[in-house]
Amino acid sequence: MMTIEELHTNPAYQDALVDLLYQLADDDFIVAYRGSEWLGLAPHIEEDVAFSSISQDTMGHATMLYELLESIGEGDANALAHARKADERKNAILLEMVNGSGTYLQEPKYDWAFAVVRHYCYTLAKTIKMKSLQQSSFEPLAQLAVKINMELHYHLLHWKTWFTQLMKIPGESQERMVAAWDRVMKDMKGVLALGSYEEDLVKYNVMTNETQLMHSWMQEMQSLISNYHLPIEVRLKMNSGNGRLGEHSKDLEDALNTLSSVYRIDPTAAW
Amino acid sequence: MANMVSFDRLSEEEKHARFMERIAAGEKIEADDWMPEEYRVALIKLISMHGISEIMGALPEKEWVPKAPTLRRKLGIMAKVQDEMGHGQLLLRVAEDLMKPYGKNREDIMQDLFSGDLKFHNVFHMPAPTWGDAGLIGWLVDGAAIITQTNMLHASYGPYARALQRICAEEVFHAQHGEAIIMALTEGTQEQRAMVQDAFNRWWESLLMFFGPAQASTTGSSKQDVTIKYNIRTKTNEELRQDFFSKYIPRALSIGLQLPDSTMHFDEESKMWVYQQPDWNKFKQIIKNNGPKSKERLRLRQLSYHNNEWVREALSPMNKVV
Numbered sequence: 276m277m278t279i280e281e282l283h284t285n286p287a288y289q290d291a292l293v294d295l296l297y298q299l300a301d302d303d304f305i306v307a308y309r310g311s312e313w314l315g316l317a318p319h320i321e322e323d324v325a326f327s328s329i330s331q332d333t334m335g336h337a338t339m340l341y342e343l344l345e346s347i348g349e350g351d352a353n354a355l356a357h358a359r360k361a362d363e364r365k366n367a368i369l370l371e372m373v374n375g376s377g378t379y380l381q382e383p384k385y386d387w388a389f390a391v392v393r394h395y396c397y398t399l400a401k402t403i404k405m406k407s408l409q410q411s412s413f414e415p416l417a418q419l420a421v422k423i424n425m426e427l428h429y430h431l432l433h434w435k436t437w438f439t440q441l442m443k444i445p446g447e448s449q450e451r452m453v454a455a456w457d458r459v460m461k462d463m464k465g466v467l468a469l470g471s472y473e474e475d476l477v478k479y480n481v482m483t484n485e486t487q488l489m490h491s492w493m494q495e496m497q498s499l500i501s502n503y504h505l506p507i508e509v510r511l512k513m514n515s516g517n518g519r520l521g522e523h524s525k526d527l528e529d530a531l532n533t534l535s536s537v538y539r540i541d542p543t544a545a546w
Numbered sequence: 547m548a549n550m551v552s553f554d555r556l557s558e559e560e561k562h563a564r565f566m567e568r569i570a571a572g573e574k575i576e577a578d579d580w581m582p583e584e585y586r587v588a589l590i591k592l593i594s595m596h597g598i599s600e601i602m603g604a605l606p607e608k609e610w611v612p613k614a615p616t617l618r619r620k621l622g623i624m625a626k627v628q629d630e631m632g633h634g635q636l637l638l639r640v641a642e643d644l645m646k647p648y649g650k651n652r653e654d655i656m657q658d659l660f661s662g663d664l665k666f667h668n669v670f671h672m673p674a675p676t677w678g679d680a681g682l683i684g685w686l687v688d689g690a691a692i693i694t695q696t697n698m699l700h701a702s703y704g705p706y707a708r709a710l711q712r713i714c715a716e717e718v719f720h721a722q723h724g725e726a727i728i729m730a731l732t733e734g735t736q737e738q739r740a741m742v743q744d745a746f747n748r749w750w751e752s753l754l755m756f757f758g759p760a761q762a763s764t765t766g767s768s769k770q771d772v773t774i775k776y777n778i779r780t781k782t783n784e785e786l787r788q789d790f791f792s793k794y795i796p797r798a799l800s801i802g803l804q805l806p807d808s809t810m811h812f813d814e815e816s817k818m819w820v821y822q823q824p825d826w827n828k829f830k831q832i833i834k835n836n837g838p839k840s841k842e843r844l845r846l847r848q849l850s851y852h853n854n855e856w857v858r859e860a861l862s863p864m865n866k867v868v
Contacts, residue, residue, distance in 0.1 A: 311611045314627060315604045316850035318857040320635045323604075327628040334624060338617040353616045380609055383849060387857050441860055448860035537615035537677045544734050546615035546677075546727075 276414045277479075279346055291475035292413055293347060294365065295482065298470060298519055299404070300340035301366035304356055306397055307333035308530055309370065310390075312379035318387055325433060329394075332426045339419055346415075357538040361527045365470065368515045369462035370397060371527040388451035391441060392459045395434035396496075400466045402427050403491045404482065412480035439503045449506065456507045464511040467492055470519030553580070569777045574704030577643040588772045589703055590644045597637030598659055599667035600630050605843045606670060610680035622723050626684065629716045636712070640705045660848055662835050669752050671837025678741035681731060682749050684724020686794060690756045692717045693790050702777040732801045743803055750806040753790070754824040755832075760784040764826045791819040 282289045310330030317323040341352035349355060370393070375385040405427060408420035442452045469476060469485045477484045493509050500507060516522035537546070556564065562582055568575065575581055604627050611627060614620040642651055658664035669687050674680060695714050701707040731738040760783055762771065773779045781789070795812075798805070810821045831837070835844060859865075 308612050311624060314608050314611060315601070315631075315846060316853075318850075318854040318861075320601060320631060320638065323631045324628060324635055327624065327631060331621060331624040331628060334617070334620055338621060341617065356617055357615075379612070380846075383846070384853055385850075387854055441857070444860045444865045446860075447856045448865075451856065534612050536613050537610075540615075541735060541737065544738060545730055546619060546734075546738075 276417075277412050278414055282347060285479070287475055288479045288481070289347070291472035291479065292416075292481055293344065293349060294470055294472045294519075295476055296340055296344050296347075296416070297365040298367075300337050300344065300355070301364045301518075302370055302397075302401070302466070303333050303337035303340065304534075305364075305366045305527070305530060306370040306394070307331075307337060308534055309372075309374055310394070312374055312383070313385065313390060314379075316379075316383055316385055329430050329433065332430065336423050336426075339422075343415055343419065353538070354542065357535040358542060361523045361531055362521045364521065364523060364527060364531075365519055366523075366527075367462070367465040367468070367518045368513075368522070368524060368527075369393065369459065369466055371518070371524060371530060372462075373526050373529075386451070386455065388441065388448075388455035389458065391434060391437045392452065392455040395431075395438040396459050396463055397466055398427065398430045398434050399495055400463075400488070400492055402431055403488055403495070407483040407488070410480075411482055416481070435499070439499070439505070442505050442507070443503060453507060460510050461512050461514045464489070464513040465515070465518055467511070468513065468517055468519050470517075569702040572700075573702075574707065575702055576704050584772060585703075585776050586644055586647075588769055588776065588778070589706065590641055591769065592773065592778065593637055593644065593706055594641040594655055594658075595665055595667070597634050597641055598655065598664055599670060600634035600637060602659075602666040602670045602843060602847070604630050604634075605846055606672070606674040606839070607680060607683060609674065610677060613677065614680070615677060619727065622726075623680065626720050626723055629720065633709075633713045633716070636709045637706075640709055643705065656847075656851060660844065660851075665833045665835075668755050668829060668832045668837070669749075670843065671832045671835070671840040672749070672752050673839050676741050676745060677727075678731060678738075678745035679748065681724050681727030681742070682745040684720050685728045686724070686749065686753055687756070688717050688720040688724055689794060690753060690790055692721060693786055693793070694757065697781050697786060698779045700777075701779065706778075729801070732803075739802070742801075746798065746803050747806045751824045751828075754787065754821070755826075755829045757787040757790065758783040759826055759829070760787075788819055791821070795819070 277285075277288065282292070307330045310326060310333065313323075313330075314327055315323060317326050337356065338352070341355045344350075344355055345352040372393075374390060375383065377383040377385075402424070405420045405424045409417055409424065411417040411420065438452075441448045442456075443449070467485060467488045469482075469488070473485055476482050489511060493511070496509050499505070500509070515524060553561070553564070561580055565575075565580065565582060565585075575585075607623065607627050607630075611620070611623050614623045638652060638655060641655065645651065645654070655664060659666070669683075669690075674683060692714060695710050695717065699707060699710050699714060701710065728742055731742045758770070770779070770783055774782070795805070795810075807822050810819065812818075813820050832840070835841065
């Protein structure tokens with residue numbers, strides 16, 4: 276097992292680990308933001324309560340991961356979350372995409388089908404990653420994964436219920452869900468991608484490889500599709516670019532401007 | 547059973563007298579109990595307005611959820627706004643039970659909101675343009691809400707009183723969350739301190755209006771007489787406003803804020819705060835959805851209602867998937 280104190284003894288291990296932690300933290304940070312934009316706009320009040328609870332948990336996971344990066348010596352967690360530029364971010368492009376047209380304050384025309392499909396697909400991927408990370412050679416991350424997994428169980432159940440229900444109902448519901456599914460598939464591979472340090476991550480037993488992650492994800496999804504007789508196929512692609520390598524869309528820049536607007540007034544002030 | 551039969555045989559006046567005896571004795575009225583029409587109507591109006599205000603109240607803070615300046619503040623405000631939505635849900639369920647005999651449900655509540663028949667609280671029609679406003683809403687708007695709501699903790703209507711127990715407990719955290727933001731800002735840079743004073747000035751009039759006019763004659767109507775008569779609340783609007791002043795004016799002064807009303811003072815003889823009245827005509831306009839942000843916030847709810855129509859349709863009982 277590797278600890279924070281011992282990390283300096285293996286720079287290659289540390290580089291790979293840090294890259295992975297940025298991926299995990301940035302994914303949660305941006306997807307929690309996209310979730311929080313839905314506040315007050317969900318299909319009904321009960322869902323507003325549930326969805327905002329999930330976004331809050333997810334922002335909590337991002338916080339713990341940025342704090343872990345801070346303890347490794349990457350700098351202040353708040354700066355990591357708010358001050359890094361878009362091209363320094365490692366989140367998957369699928370997670371930064373806008374919820375729909377308009378902004379969260381002006382004329383939001385958000386697509387609930389896209390929200391359900393994106394959040395279900397992401398939560399399933401995160402669950403599989405956290406399962407693998409519970410065996411990680413980096414002890415603090417293995418402990419964090421156990422903690423995160425407890426909440427993820429409920430997130431997954433929540434999104435799975437929406438996903439299967441709306442996907443099954445013929446007519447507009449199914450049409451919208453299938454269209455959202457096709458859109459998500461175009462970039463879902465980017466969520467399961469592990470970036471440039473995959474080899475070292477596997478070599479040092481930090482986590483499993485990309486092929487295994489994709490295999491587990493597809494297997495889970497395939498069994499859901501057959502059990503519920505859903506009219507969709509799994510075709511993982513990465514059309515918009517690889518966020519793990521710092522490739523991003525303008526959507527991320529706009530999101531970061533919003534997320535850091537107060538922080539930037541005075542990054543040295545206590546807020 | 548024998549009691550129920552005999553109660554049914556009573557005349558309306560006798561039922562009313564029995565009802566008044568029950569609430570005078572401090573008994574709780576439950577959803578299925580007999581209650582005077584006036585009581586039911588007052589409760590529906592009060593609780594549906596309270597519930598929808600919690601929900602509309604999430605909108606001014608919504609802007610600041612992603613913009614909160616640190617990870618901890620982001621988590622804090624996310625938790626707070628989620629609580630508010632939860633209060634809204636809890637209260638609408640209480641209102642729905644009361645509306646059942648009229649064949650009405652949540653759909654009617656939403657339609658009444660859109661048509662302007664169901665009003666939401668004056669404070670939620672106002673702009674919240676800075677992070678200082680986000681802090682001030684938590685500190686003083688939630689602080690004011692605690693004062694009005696603790697006044698109803700022993701309300702004669704059991705389901706409302708029980709909902710308020712939980713709501714007030716959470717509101718205390720919200721006020722602490724707001725106070726923590728305000729304290730950090732007042733201990734911060736000049737720009738941060740200015741942000742708090744600016745927000746305080748902006749919210750002053752709305753905070754005075756929060757408790758409603760002292761007399762019904764000011765705005766033409768007030769439900770305070772009916773709610774006091776039926777032991778739903780105990781204090782008048784003015785008593786609540788005075789309680790608010792007594793609690794918060796010393797605190798505001800102690801953190802270096804200047805009162806926006808320079809004439810305000812505590813009169814030792816009458817033991818009352820003397821202050822300049824807000825413009826109650828403006829108040830009437832605000833709650834008629836003519837406030838600075840009324841239309842924009844209603845538009846957000848209407849848009850989401852419209853955009854999600856297909857989801858409600860899909861979830862209707864006819865489409866139930868096992």
